Amino acid sequence: MLEFKNKVLIIGYGSVSKCTLPILLRHIKIPYKNITIIDFADKRKDLQPWIKRGIQYFQERITPINVARTLSRHVSSGGMVIDVAWNIDCQDMVNWCHDNQVLYVNTSVEEWDPYANIENKTPFEKSLYYKQMELRKLTAKWNHDATTAVLDHGANPGLISHFTKKALVDIAEKSIRDKGVSKTATRDLERLVRDKKFASLAMKLGVKVIHVSERDTQITNKPKRVDEFVGTWSIEGLREEAISPAEIGWGTHEKEVPAIATVPHCGPKNQIFLSQMGMNTWVRSWVPYQEIVGMVIRHAESFTISDRLTVWRAGKVCYRPTVHYAYMPCDETIASLHELRCRNYELQPDCRILSDEITSGYDILGALLMGHRYNSWWTGSMLSIEEARRLVPHQNATTMQVAIGVVAATMWMIENPRCGLCEPDELPHEFVLHVARPYLGELISVPSEWTPLKNYQIIFKENPYSYLDKKNVWSFQNFLFRN
Numbered sequence: 001m002l003e004f005k006n007k008v009l010i011i012g013y014g015s016v017s018k019c020t021l022p023i024l025l026r027h028i029k030i031p032y033k034n035i036t037i038i039d040f041a042d043k044r045k046d047l048q049p050w051i052k053r054g055i056q057y058f059q060e061r062i063t064p065i066n067v068a069r070t071l072s073r074h075v076s077s078g079g080m081v082i083d084v085a086w087n088i089d090c091q092d093m094v095n096w097c098h099d100n101q102v103l104y105v106n107t108s109v110e111e112w113d114p115y116a117n118i119e120n121k122t123p124f125e126k127s128l129y130y131k132q133m134e135l136r137k138l139t140a141k142w143n144h145d146a147t148t149a150v151l152d153h154g155a156n157p158g159l160i161s162h163f164t165k166k167a168l169v170d171i172a173e174k175s176i177r178d179k180g181v182s183k184t185a186t187r188d189l190e191r192l193v194r195d196k197k198f199a200s201l202a203m204k205l206g207v208k209v210i211h212v213s214e215r216d217t218q219i220t221n222k223p224k225r226v227d228e229f230v231g232t233w234s235i236e237g238l239r240e241e242a243i244s245p246a247e248i249g250w251g252t253h254e255k256e257v258p259a260i261a262t263v264p265h266c267g268p269k270n271q272i273f274l275s276q277m278g279m280n281t282w283v284r285s286w287v288p289y290q291e292i293v294g295m296v297i298r299h300a301e302s303f304t305i306s307d308r309l310t311v312w313r314a315g316k317v318c319y320r321p322t323v324h325y326a327y328m329p330c331d332e333t334i335a336s337l338h339e340l341r342c343r344n345y346e347l348q349p350d351c352r353i354l355s356d357e358i359t360s361g362y363d364i365l366g367a368l369l370m371g372h373r374y375n376s377w378w379t380g381s382m383l384s385i386e387e388a389r390r391l392v393p394h395q396n397a398t399t400m401q402v403a404i405g406v407v408a409a410t411m412w413m414i415e416n417p418r419c420g421l422c423e424p425d426e427l428p429h430e431f432v433l434h435v436a437r438p439y440l441g442e443l444i445s446v447p448s449e450w451t452p453l454k455n456y457q458i459i460f461k462e463n464p465y466s467y468l469d470k471k472n473v474w475s476f477q478n479f480l481f482r483n
């Protein structure tokens, strides 16, 4: 069993943290007395069984003013910070951990106050893309052997980058097994898989679009009440990203940029931002074995996957897939989001994260790679509530997928402590999926004949916006839900 003898600080004891802690200690031997948890809410009762074993808990809030002081009180050189709170500025954390040689992992790149001065910010300044550019500036000055910080390593962002790589390998292997690929093409595919040249592999296979497609079918016998937001993970986290503009990794096969889009002026320019909330941007997508309509909520993986799968030649982009989220949350969240619209996006006074009151359902989360010879291919996890509870009592399927992403990243970080700043795409997918496999329920990797035009019925032919681009089947506009 992996051992970690230095100090560990866990920030936040919410839904992800609760699920992460027991799995972390199942995989890594850490003396209880070396673990400290802080949360601004009173979690003493929840944490009692852990406090009895020696884990320390402090009811504290990390703020821009006290961040350095708080971190240095609980963790020191050689230690580790697991940040599973929300709205803690990632740059400040990364900076402090780097300067103090402390390992750092989080599940989402965030900032202190995402709503401050929002009306004066440009679409570029509001974007996650901007945060990625700021992180690049920050780390440009680091040495090559800087202390490891793994960002965005939950389920999505996180495991989804590894599902994407597995899907690419599985499509290549099936192509080689099936007839119709020349000897030269077979040799190329084998070489690209062996050398882990995922961008060239995606180009060679003809992948045009990647959806992070998720359908959460968990239901409860305690439905949402009026003025209550109910979900299966952080309500604050979801609200922040849901009301933010949709961000899309923009593929080279796309012919028409939407009229409401902004293209960034610097960096790899692999994304576009829509001047429209992610929660109000709906696309048609597919999970095993049903069509879904999901929201294009912005997420780091739209940036990192499309960036890492870009093929550059002589400083020019010659291939890149379109990448974005298509999120169909649980029924209670769909109703909660609709009420949020009615409230002009002011959060409901009561919030509830579902756990023991879930009666059945799955979180079905995977990478849907489209546009290649099999049309579509989905690789991901189909995890039931029953299986999640068997793995860790009182947890739900959604937080289980996130927690195992955090644990796998933590294990990799301990074994690779001098790798500097890493996004999930920099971690080896075989290692992460090997650790995660027992926690994912069914790990599915299957072809599907689905295309956005397959079952699409145009109800209002007279509506010019119903236009479908039949020549460019995989174009973004064909996925947009418009009826």
Ligand SMILES: NC(=O)c1ccc[n+]([C@@H]2O[C@H](COP(=O)([O-])OP(=O)(O)OC[C@H]3O[C@@H](n4cnc5c(N)ncnc54)[C@H](O)[C@@H]3O)[C@@H](O)[C@H]2O)c1
Residues within 6 Å of the ligand: 011, 012, 013, 014, 015, 016, 017, 038, 039, 040, 041, 060, 061, 062, 063, 084, 085, 086, 087, 088, 107, 108, 110, 152, 153, 154, 155, 156, 157, 158, 233, 234, 235, 236, 237, 238, 353, 402
């Ligand atoms: N990558 C993924 O797949 C994924 C999935 C789900 C959640 N997340 C992210 O994980 C994080 C945690 O999610 P969750 O569902 O556990 O949320 P949660 O709201 O259940 O828990 C977060 C906890 O952090 C505490 N907290 C917040 N700010 C704090 C601060 N400044 N100081 C101390 N404590 C603070 C809160 O009191 C809360 O108890 C969020 O950032 C969320 O966006 C990522």
